[in-house]
Amino acid sequence: MAExxxxxxxxxxxxxxxxxxxxxxxxxxxxxxxxxxxxxxxxTRVITYRIANLVATHQVPPYRxxxxxxxxxxxxxxxxxxxxILGPEVTRELWIGTFHAVCVRLIRRYHEAIGMTPNFSIxxxxxxxxxxxxxLKELDLDDRRxxxxxxxxxxxxxxxxxxxxxxxxxxxxxxxxxxxCFRAYxxxxxxxxxxxxxxxxxxxxxxAESKDETVRSSVEHLTSRFHYVLVDEFQDVNLVQYRxxxxxxGARKNICVVGDDDQSIYRWRGADVRNIRNxxxxxxxxxxxxxxxxxxxxxxxxxxxxxxIRLARERQPKExxxxxxxxxxxxxxxxxxxxxxxxxxxxxxxxxIADGVSPSEIAVFYRVHAQSRVLEEVMRKAxxxxxxxxxxxxxxxxxxxxxxxxxxxxxxPQSDVDLxxxxxKPPRKIGKTTIGRLTDLASERGGSLFxxxxxxxxxxxxxxxxxKSLRSFKKLMDGFIRQAETAGPREVAESIIADxxxxxxxxxxxxxxxxxxxxxxQELLGSVEEYEEEARYADETASLSDYLTRVxxxxxxxxxxxxxxxxxxxxxxxxxxxxxxxxxxxxxxxxFPLRGQQPGEEEELEEERRLAYVAVTRARKQLYxxxxxxxxxxxxxxxxxxxxxxxQIPPEHQQRVATPALHDLSRQFTRTGHxxxxxxxxxxxxRDRQDATGRRRSLQPESSRPKVPARPRGExxxxxxxxxxxxxxxxxxxxxxxxxxxxxxxxxxxxxxxQQIAGGGDPVCVVRFDGWGDKRIxxxxxxxx
DNA sequence: AGCGCATCCATTTTT
DNA sequence: TGGATGCGCT
Numbered sequence: 001m002a003e004x005x006x007x008x009x010x011x012x013x014x015x016x017x018x019x020x021x022x023x024x025x026x027x028x029x030x031x032x033x034x035x036x037x038x039x040x041x042x043x044t045r046v047i048t049y050r051i052a053n054l055v056a057t058h059q060v061p062p063y064r065x066x067x068x069x070x071x072x073x074x075x076x077x078x079x080x081x082x083x084x085i086l087g088p089e090v091t092r093e094l095w096i097g098t099f100h101a102v103c104v105r106l107i108r109r110y111h112e113a114i115g116m117t118p119n120f121s122i123x124x125x126x127x128x129x130x131x132x133x134x135x136l137k138e139l140d141l142d143d144r145r146x147x148x149x150x151x152x153x154x155x156x157x158x159x160x161x162x163x164x165x166x167x168x169x170x171x172x173x174x175x176x177x178x179x180x181c182f183r184a185y186x187x188x189x190x191x192x193x194x195x196x197x198x199x200x201x202x203x204x205x206x207x208a209e210s211k212d213e214t215v216r217s218s219v220e221h222l223t224s225r226f227h228y229v230l231v232d233e234f235q236d237v238n239l240v241q242y243r244x245x246x247x248x249x250g251a252r253k254n255i256c257v258v259g260d261d262d263q264s265i266y267r268w269r270g271a272d273v274r275n276i277r278n279x280x281x282x283x284x285x286x287x288x289x290x291x292x293x294x295x296x297x298x299x300x301x302x303x304x305x306x307x308x309i310r311l312a313r314e315r316q317p318k319e320x321x322x323x324x325x326x327x328x329x330x331x332x333x334x335x336x337x338x339x340x341x342x343x344x345x346x347x348x349x350x351x352x353i354a355d356g357v358s359p360s361e362i363a364v365f366y367r368v369h370a371q372s373r374v375l376e377e378v379m380r381k382a383x384x385x386x387x388x389x390x391x392x393x394x395x396x397x398x399x400x401x402x403x404x405x406x407x408x409x410x411x412x413p414q415s416d417v418d419l420x421x422x423x424x425k426p427p428r429k430i431g432k433t434t435i436g437r438l439t440d441l442a443s444e445r446g447g448s449l450f451x452x453x454x455x456x457x458x459x460x461x462x463x464x465x466x467x468k469s470l471r472s473f474k475k476l477m478d479g480f481i482r483q484a485e486t487a488g489p490r491e492v493a494e495s496i497i498a499d500x501x502x503x504x505x506x507x508x509x510x511x512x513x514x515x516x517x518x519x520x521x522q523e524l525l526g527s528v529e530e531y532e533e534e535a536r537y538a539d540e541t542a543s544l545s546d547y548l549t550r551v552x553x554x555x556x557x558x559x560x561x562x563x564x565x566x567x568x569x570x571x572x573x574x575x576x577x578x579x580x581x582x583x584x585x586x587x588x589x590x591x592f593p594l595r596g597q598q599p600g601e602e603e604e605l606e607e608e609r610r611l612a613y614v615a616v617t618r619a620r621k622q623l624y625x626x627x628x629x630x631x632x633x634x635x636x637x638x639x640x641x642x643x644x645x646x647x648q649i650p651p652e653h654q655q656r657v658a659t660p661a662l663h664d665l666s667r668q669f670t671r672t673g674h675x676x677x678x679x680x681x682x683x684x685x686x687r688d689r690q691d692a693t694g695r696r697r698s699l700q701p702e703s704s705r706p707k708v709p710a711r712p713r714g715e716x717x718x719x720x721x722x723x724x725x726x727x728x729x730x731x732x733x734x735x736x737x738x739x740x741x742x743x744x745x746x747x748x749x750x751x752x753x754x755q756q757i758a759g760g761g762d763p764v765c766v767v768r769f770d771g772w773g774d775k776r777i778x779x780x781x782x783x784x785x
Numbered sequence: 786a787g788c789g790c791a792t793c794c795a796t797t798t799t800t
Numbered sequence: 801t802g803g804a805t806g807c808g809c810t
Contacts, residue, residue, distance in 0.1 A: 071800090098800070099800075100800055197799090201800095266800095268798065269800080370796070370801085373801090373802095390799080427786065427787085429786085553800070555799075555800060594797060594798085633801080634795080634796055635802075636801080
């Protein structure tokens with residue numbers, strides 16, 4: 001998955017192996033630099049060599065260099081390459097990591113100026129939600145009227161833009177409530193000595209931008225410690241990160257940013273493409289380098305990607321090209337439904353493996369996690385080893401979360417969400433009532449639950465049995481806390497599993513599932529051990545809170561293992577990765593692109609387009625893009641139209657293919673009077689495909705269109721010429737031939753009769769439903785009744 | 786306290 | 801569709 005490493009000669013920099021723009025970016029010494037790096041253009045190599053060059057040629061001390069990557073995995077790869085060039089001692093001193101990981105380190109260093117103790121906990125989504133639920137309860141608000149996720153979403157967006165409660169403008173009642181929750185939420189985190197993901201960045205940013213005299217020396221130290229700052233994937237940086245980079249680079253302004261506006265896919269997370277587009281504006285005189293040669297993919301893959309991205313509304317002018325061989329055309333596979341799609345994928349994987357491709361070089365992509373279930377099922381049946389990258393991770397399992405909560409309580413007993421998770425697991429006779437009394441007391445006098453335990457036991461609010469249970473729990477945890485002062489993380493974790501009663505608790509409920517849970521705990525111990533090993537290697541003291549930090553900051557791609565299994569992941573998780581063979585599934589309107597078809601959603605569509613571009617450019621040699629006629633997702637069957645992006649792939653780079661199941665299906669539809677498409681292929685019959693507006697879809701004159709070589713029709717699939725419309729019912733199947741008077745079904749309104757059909761693409765129908773009257777509904781929401 | 790059942794709910798992408 | 805949640809029963 002790593003890009004070509006062959007040129008990383010130890011001893012010398014191997015600069016001769018760089019192309020001209022790459023060399024220019026590496027050699028650039030002082031001042032701002034922006035590198036537009038097309039997909040597969042060797043940007044990691046550029047960053048790596050640039051760092052090596054700064055250290056080796058310009059004698060920059062390694063601890064003066066900060067390189068920010070998007071995932072820990074990318075950071076690790078960069079480190080690995082640099083070790084080969086600079087050796088481990090020097091490399092160790094470089095600051096390389098994700099924004100979040102770097103900020104954790106900085107918070108620990110400057111914790112006094114920031115006003116934190118170094119053992120803080122990092123709260124993930126579910127922790128945040130738990131906090132918000134408590135906040136709502138405390139404020140006596142209905143969590144149905146004010147869904148925690150929604151509140152957190154709004155608050156999160158504010159924080160991404162570096163705004164706090166004091167900057168919050170209130171326009172209506174909902175805002176008022178949100179502001180109240182915002183304040184209470186931040187206060188709760190503070191009391192728990194915990195931060196959320198954005199806080200990690202904000203705390204450092206606030207210090208770096210602080211004008212406060214009392215912390216002046218810290219601010220100066222912080223903003224002058226890095227002489228060179230490099231940022232990868234700059235197109236996905238949000239406002240907080242942008243300002244952070246600017247602040248950390250300080251007055252020197254030795255900022256090198258590398259990115260590709262065509263690959264910006266995190267707008268929803270606050271990323272702002274304008275950051276990359278405005279860089280030259282914000283840093284006048286910045287050197288600009290464009291890397292346009294792709295070393296990764298075949299000509300057909302690059303051509304397909306270009307066809308899609310060329311239609312982007314706004315982009316930096318540039319043109320990706322490759323000197324690589326043509327390779328196979330991109331196969332666009334028409335399948336019947338999601339099971340048929342999965343069958344095609346497994347068949348294709350088996351073939352690729354038989355052809356000698358390693359399973360780890362074959363990837364399956366999907367737009368949303370919900371698609372993975374069926375794929376997994378079929379992969380298991382076909383006995384193909386696979387790994388899900390990201391998604392429901394190992395660390396999301398309940399027993400793992402329980403154990404992590406124990407560990408977090410040990411390092412930071414103030415963390416209430418963790419305490420509540422473990423206080424009665426295994427059952428210790430500490431029930432709802434007791435916990436209710438405890439939380440009541442804590443809100444009355446402030447302070448964390450853990451610290452209120454003793455105080456509660458001194459009141460007469462609870463019975464003696466409850467007191468006993470609480471005290472023995474407190475004693476148990478105090479024991480672990482004391483142990484952690486001297487013992488290593490692994491030892492503490494082992495004690496907890498053994499002495500907390502958690503293992504017996506799992507053993508007691510003897511079923512297969514809980515046996516697996518015990519195994520998972522063993523695996524967790526393994527990961528703690530692995531961490532200790534790494535710490536030893538890096539010459540650092542292993543600490544429990546450091547381990548917990550790492551675990552919380554894992555990115556989806558970080559869970560990709562180097563094992564011979566087929567990786568399956570969302571397109572987002574695939575960013576920055578590459579594979580020989582790629583299966584891109586679910587390429588259908590309203591799934592991929594998931595959004596953007598409504599007026600006013602143009603930006604969403606643009607992001608979907610860029611996402612499609614990212615997906616396509618992951619493939620080195622072979623790319624299969626699959627779409628289905630029907631798909632059952634979220635319990636509902638939908639009739640699909642192929643994604644618009646498919647028609648934007650130039651015909652000379654694509655080849656249309658249909659699965660056998662689809663073929664059978666189409667025969668049923670053509671029984672009455674039509675000639676089957678098989679016969680048509682044989683006879684070479686067909687007319688130019690036209691879309692609803694009557695325009696020819698082909699982008700090229702007929703004569704220049706390369707003839708698709710007639711490949712023998714095997715059992716696996718049947719090829720279809722992209723520019724021939726087969727009169728076999730495929731088209732009418734997509735829209736099931738709806739016409740006025742026809743009975744159709746809608747998931748909500750039931751069965752009704754079509755009154756009118758209007759518009760092209762996805763036409764709007766007027767349908768008369770029993771009991772609902774006439775409704776205007778897009779055809780794609782309807783199925784034949 | 787814990788289990789089983791029913792109901793309701795939301796469905797994008799993640800550091 | 802299934803996951804999460806809540807409720808009532810044991």
